[in-house]
Amino acid sequence: MDSTKNFNDESDLSLKLFVVLSRALQAIEKQSVANIKSHGLNLTEFAVLELLFNKGEQPIQKIRHKVLLASSSITYVVDKLEERKYIERKACPTDRRVTFAALTPKGKELMDEIFPQHREALNEILGGLDSDEKKATIEQLKKLGLYAQRL
Incomplete structure (x- = not known):
């Protein structure tokens, strides 16, 4: 039964x-x-560890925009991850105003272990759709998101 049949317009x-x-x-x-x-x-x-794991070291400000955090929040998250020895800050050699974050060996080891598990968990969580349905849904949601952004 189609649950959208009750909708008139x-x-x-x-x-x-x-x-x-x-x-x-x-x-x-x-x-x-x-x-x-x-x-x-x-x-x-x-999200921060995953970005660094998949994209390599990043300027902290870029991380903030990629994971949609406020300036104060990204500093807090980077501090916490640095305290746990998962990431380290690196000064930019060409611009003193820029600081990079990079995975430490301990952070890379953690992500080497947990990222494949997370990927499999997402595959299970999204297992309600087959591959063709996932592809179609991705295209439809992209179309919807791009339209909403243009408004």
Whole structure:
């Protein structure tokens, strides 16, 4: 049975889509965060480590924008990860105003261990769709997001 048949117009469908997207994201995030927390990290710490793991050392300000954090928050997260010896700060050789963050050997070892597990957990969490459905959903959500950004 199609649960959208009760909706009479485009506005009703848009409201329903928003609710369904929001609930799906909440359920996916809940499972993903639980997986990340099982490794002793919070979501923001993992996001920073994952960025450095996959992209290499990054200027701290760039990290802030990539993981959507306020300036004060990124400093706090970097401090916490540095205290745990997962990352280190490095001065930029060409611009004294820029500081990079890089994984330490301990941080790389941690991510070598947990990133494949996290990837598999996401595969399981998103296992409700097959490969073709995932590809189609990615394209549709990109289209929707780009349209919303242009408004």
